[in-house]
Amino acid sequence: MNALNLIKQRFPGMSSAEKRIADVILRDPKAATGMTVNFLAAAAGVSAGTVVNFANSLGLAGFTALKINLAQNLEGFTGFSFDDVESTDSPKTALHKMAENACASFRDTLTMIDEKTLAAAARLLMEAKKIELYGAANSALVAEDAYQHLMRIGLPVYAVTDPLVSRISASHLGPGCLAVGISHWGRSRSTIEAMRTAKSRGAATLCITSYPDSPLHKLSDVGLVIVSSEVGQRREAWVSRLTHLLVLDGLCAYIGAQRGVSSIEMMDEASLLIGSQQEGSGL
Structure with a gap:
């Protein structure tokens, strides 16, 4: 499942709170993969619980699962970022x-x-x-x-x-x-x-x-x-x-x-x- 495509598909029928969450994600999906649930919630003007429910409504097991799905479906994905450190980097890098x-x-x-x-x-x-x-x-x-x-x-x-x-x-x-x-x-x-x-x-x-x-x-x-x-x-x-x-x-x-x-x-x-x-x- 591609969560990004699913969000686009379901957007017209979403509630106003869900649309605000979707707007933040669709505006910059790559940035969304690095956000905490609290930061995304603040950016969308909703509660952290609403963000978790949004992820669950897509058939995903919570916000972390949503971020993983988004990252895996982004073009050029090579690994999850920890201060720009990628899974392919050496310890020295x-x-x-x-x-x-x-x-x-x-x-x-x-x-x-x-x-x-x-x-x-x-x-x-x-x-x-x-x-x-x-x-x-x-x-x-x-x-x-x-x-x-x-x-x-x-x-x-x-x-x-x-x-x-x-x-x-x-x-x-x-x-x-x-x-x-x-x-x-x-x-x-x-x-x-x-x-x-x-x-x-x-x-x-x-x-x-x-x-x-x-x-x-x-x-x-x-x-x-x-x-x-x-x-x-x-x-x-x-x-x-x-x-x-x-x-x-x-x-x-x-x-x-x-x-x-x-x-x-x-x-x-x-x-x-x-x-x-x-x-x-x-x-």
Whole structure:
């Protein structure tokens, strides 16, 4: 079965919601094969469940099956794309493509990100009496990494990545505190709820995301938006995650340099503590 032809055939008799989904797919079938169900739903102005039901109505077992069918029936199909890596590529070629995509994202983000916005983000981090970092799934790893770096230079920072705890923890923030939300899509429910709670308590809000029109960005006092070819196209935000880390590492390096001797002493002490712990454990 060719799902693309079937969509065209059934289009006249579809409901208005189904036609909006079909329009997104027919406009660019190749792009549709790289979309998540949530992204396609947002593009069509429907719910994710409606997209799944649309796929089922075509006789397919869900949205993933629809994407596979579309890809297999596209002219020139050679394999599914993971950041442009194809099934025919060697491991070295895959690594090369990932490195090229990461470098492009780094360069584009450096070009597009506003210096005043970066300065505002750094100021919020340096002046906050308490900082909480929120992130879910892959963004939880970014939050934990940022916590390790910012903590070592002496900032009063905590990473709260448990979705059941984050909102409670955010409720303890107040004026002079900072809530930092990290999310590729900017739509993580637990992160948004924590940020909204912190903001209601008078805390400042800062976000790192890939989508400027996301709920997280709109909720934040200061928003840092990275640039990546994955935006709207990829199932896994691998390169975007690296770029989120880069932005946070850049801020950490800047703040460490501004704090000078204080941060150096903190990092030296951390190194000594880690070294003594490793010697004691025999590592």
